[in-house]
Amino acid sequence: MKTKAAVAWKSGAPLTIETVDLDGPRFGEVLVEIKATGICHTDYYTLSGADPEGIFPAILGHEGAGIVVDVGPGVTTLKKGDHVIPLYTPECRQCKFCLSRKTNLCQLIRGTQGKGLMPDATSRFSLDGKPIFHYMGTSTFSNYTVAPEISLAKIREDAPFDKVCYIGCGVTTGIGAVLFTAKVEAGANVVVFGLGGIGLNVIQGAKMVGADKIIGVDINPARQEMARKFGMTHFINPREVDNVVDAIVQLTDGGADYSFECIGNTQVMRQALECTHKGWGRSIIIGVAEAGAEISTRPFQLVTGRKWEGSAFGGARGRTDVPRIVDWYMEGKINIDDLITHTMPLEDINKGFDLMKSGESIRGVVLY
Ligand SMILES: NC(=O)C1=CN([C@@H]2O[C@H](COP(=O)(O)OP(=O)(O)OC[C@H]3O[C@@H](n4cnc5c(N)ncnc54)[C@H](O)[C@@H]3O)[C@@H](O)[C@H]2O)C=CC1
Ligand SMILES: N[C@@H](CCC(=O)N[C@@H](CSC=O)C(=O)NCC(=O)O)C(=O)O
Numbered sequence: 593m594k595t596k597a598a599v600a601w602k603s604g605a606p607l608t609i610e611t612v613d614l615d616g617p618r619f620g621e622v623l624v625e626i627k628a629t630g631i632c633h634t635d636y637y638t639l640s641g642a643d644p645e646g647i648f649p650a651i652l653g654h655e656g657a658g659i660v661v662d663v664g665p666g667v668t669t670l671k672k673g674d675h676v677i678p679l680y681t682p683e684c685r686q687c688k689f690c691l692s693r694k695t696n697l698c699q700l701i702r703g704t705q706g707k708g709l710m711p712d713a714t715s716r717f718s719l720d721g722k723p724i725f726h727y728m729g730t731s732t733f734s735n736y737t738v739a740p741e742i743s744l745a746k747i748r749e750d751a752p753f754d755k756v757c758y759i760g761c762g763v764t765t766g767i768g769a770v771l772f773t774a775k776v777e778a779g780a781n782v783v784v785f786g787l788g789g790i791g792l793n794v795i796q797g798a799k800m801v802g803a804d805k806i807i808g809v810d811i812n813p814a815r816q817e818m819a820r821k822f823g824m825t826h827f828i829n830p831r832e833v834d835n836v837v838d839a840i841v842q843l844t845d846g847g848a849d850y851s852f853e854c855i856g857n858t859q860v861m862r863q864a865l866e867c868t869h870k871g872w873g874r875s876i877i878i879g880v881a882e883a884g885a886e887i888s889t890r891p892f893q894l895v896t897g898r899k900w901e902g903s904a905f906g907g908a909r910g911r912t913d914v915p916r917i918v919d920w921y922m923e924g925k926i927n928i929d930d931l932i933t934h935t936m937p938l939e940d941i942n943k944g945f946d947l948m949k950s951g952e953s954i955r956g957v958v959l960y
């Protein structure tokens with residue numbers, strides 16, 4: 593079949609809208625009509641050329657929601673008409689990683705996914721007979737996409753695609769990092785570095801679990817208002833204090849219980865670790881840093897009890913947890929609507945990237 597898609601031909605270049613060829617689903621695969629997709633900073637990271645796994649030409653996008661149109665042989669858990677959210681972190685429930693119960697990082701298809709291919713090591717997308725690569729197993733910047741069955745979470749049918757698509761990455765990453773990775777307890781002091789599409793959801797998660805002080809740190813003062821609405825109690829603009837670590841240590845009587853880095857800046861990652869409390873502070877890295885970047889600190893920071901950790905997709909097991917998070921939204925327990933500041937047709941997707949880069953949008957969503 594043919595489908596409209598935004599194609600990334602090379603790093604640093606705007607996406608172009610093309611009518612591409614899409615082969616039908618093979619064994620264990622599903623054809624999905626994408627109804628809406630968010631634009632995440634990680635799409636920009638890959639497009640910029642900073643992602644060691646970035647390959648071109650590719651169809652980016654990993655924050656979508658849509659309807660099953662067709663299923664390939666061997667598919668047992670989904671059928672035509674089901675509503676789904678594609679998962680860049682699949683959940684096979686069979687691999688060593690899934691069975692360990694210690695991680696959400698299912699590895700069954702990670703190798704081919706990172707090469708922009710389906711599990712059988714081929715692509716379903718092409719143009720003029722030349723393959724176009726998939727991205728993160730999802731490629732939601734295409735009106736129709738093919739994904740493995742294990743990379744799709746079935747969700748309730750009354751959930752609006754234009755809102756719950758954001759659960760495909762940003763909402764789950766932020767709230768999940770608090771609930772599933774850090775397991776923040778009521779009364780804890782929490783610091784969030786970077787109040788964008790991810791950080792604001794960390795704030796929302798911290799409020800949900802009853803955190804005490806929720807300190808937001810951002811160089812964009814315009815982020816303050818939205819962050820306060822989501823539960824931030826204190827705001828620090830690093831450009832307005834001499835030393836951001838000292839400022840946090842003073843505010844929290846010795847350091848934060850938990851910190852979350854939601855930017856992808858290795859200098860800030862160090863600050864995020866060092867502002868946590870001696871003896872028990874935990875710092876969770878969410879931001880994705882550019883290829884080759886390294887983090888550093890004095891080992892003494894760890895010897896004296898701080899822990900440096902990371903979180904991917906909020907530690908969520910997608911097929912299990914994503915439908916629950918959709919329920920939380922439908923029950924009014926989490927706010928997604930206010931974070932989706934811009935919507936646009938696929939033809940305007942490059943404007944969506946510009947709005948994100950300029951700090952004007954929190955989340956831009958493409959509506960098909
Ligand atoms: N680990 C994971 O599973 C995931 C990681 N990510 C990563 O999380 C990061 C954040 O993504 P989004 O929220 O979508 O990005 P965003 O662009 O919406 O937000 C970034 C925020 O950081 C602020 N910022 C930039 N430099 C700063 C600095 N030096 N100090 C303080 N604030 C600063 C910006 O003003 C902005 O508000 C990205 O690196 C993205 O790739 C995104 C999704 C999932
Ligand atoms: N391709 C990058 C790795 C980018 C990365 O860390 N991605 C996150 C999700 S970011 C979503 O917006 C992730 O889930 N990581 C786990 C994984 O297995 O990729 C690189 O090679 O550096």
Ligand SMILES: [Zn+2]
Pocket residue numbers: 632633634635654655761762
């Ligand atoms: Zn993302």
Ligand SMILES: [Zn+2]
Pocket residue numbers: 682683684685686687688689690691697698699700
């Ligand atoms: Zn698995």
